[in-house]
Amino acid sequence: MNEDDKQYLQSMQQHNFTEIFTSLHIPEGEPSQYATRLQELLEFTSDLSLHVFVDIDKNSLKNLPRGLTGFSLRLDDGFTNQEIAQLSQDGPIALNASTLSEQDITELKDFKADFNNLEAWHNFYPRPETGLDKDWFIQKNNWLKQLGLTTQAFIPGNKTLRGPIYSGLPTLEHQRHQDLLASALELTKYGVDKIFIGDPRLDPTYQTKFNDYFAKGILDLCLKASPNFPPYLVNKVLHNRPDPAAQVVRIVESRGMNALNEQTIQPLENIPRNVGSITIDNKKYGRYMGEVQIIKTDLPMDEKVNVIGHLDQTSIQLLAYISANTAFKINYKE
Structure with missing residues (x-):
């Protein structure tokens, strides 16, 4: 290492990631070299309280020196x-x-x-067009959950992708170029228990987004250039109403702010609400003056409503969640 x-593992741990997946396919003549590398990884991750799963085949298991502890096995086909x-x-x-x-x-x-020690992990798929079909995945995952198994799936990384294809390592094909947090939330919706980053690196921005949502329950949304957006709404924890509207997100705090x-909010140029x-x-709009909404479906122009900004494309993918x-923050894109 x-x-x-x-530094990357430390950063991921600080953002509440808890497990690591690595591969250990040991050539016949080099078991000691691989064992040394695994031991070094285990010593470092132990200090960070990170649990390691090691992908292994039968040959590598046979060559793995005795005495190594502190990790779990992900078995390749062949056992x-x-x-x-x-x-x-x-x-x-x-x-x-x-x-x-x-x-x-x-x-x-x-x-x-011992079914208490068994988990079911879906693969990742480096080659484009070969990731799993969503409907088949949902059906398969539901069956595994009915058996009482913990299930796992992969989403791609974004800072460093694995070669030689560099097209991400998703489980589901349609998530290959989807927003990473939206992909994780989608897998959670399908009942997946554990979500791993398939590629070698997740950048700091997404580490923060994942931590904000999974540790704090806050969705991070980003603005495109929006000169009319009220500064009093930037980087504040905001909430959708407890009675959610079908077509818009109604920000509870906005009218009070x-x-x-x-x-006194004057009408602006009337443009569509996309x-x-x-x-x-x-x-x-009388007493509704000052209410801020995020539009979830294309709506027509309304002279009583000013368009004051737009979310970026990745944040639009999060609106379904x-x-x-729901708590969220709105910030300008870094």
Whole structure:
């Protein structure tokens, strides 16, 4: 491990990421070299309380020196169900979720596998067009959850992508170029328990976005250039109403904030309210003056409503995950 690797792992841990996935395919003649690298990783991650899952094949498992502890195994295809059952008696084991069948489950039960130590991990797919179909994935994941298995899937990274194709490492094909936080939230909606970053690096901006949502319950939204956007709404924790509207996000705090600023809001040039537009009701809306909304579906022009800004494209993908009382912040893009 070099210093860059260590700093990255420290940063991810500080942003509440808890597990690491790595590969250990040991050539016949070099088991000691790989064991040394794994030991170094385990010592470092132990200090950070990060748990390590190691992708391993039968040959590598055979060559793995005895005495190494503090990690779990993600088994490549090739292990028999009897071997898997035996390994599950010693600690957590991750199986290939996509190829796991009803016959496999029956055999694992017959061989007395410890299902408390079994997880089902979906693969990632480096080559474009080969990621999983969404509907098939949902059906498969639901079946695995009904069996009581913890499930896992991958989303791509964005700072550094893995070669030689450099097209991301998603489980679901349609997420290959989707916003990363939106992808994670979608997997959560499908019942996936653990979400891993497939590629080597996630940039600091997204580390913060993930931490804000999963540790603090706050969605980070970004503005495109919006000169008329009220500064009193920037970088504040805001909320959607407890009775969510179908077509807009209604910012609970906005009218009160406008009243504090004692602003009479004059009508601006009347333009359409497209998805991702941010609006404020002007004086023609009477007591609603000052209410700020985020538009979730294209709406027509309204002389009582001023368009004062627009979310960037990645933030628009997050609108589907704003429901009753959802907390969020709106900031200018860095």
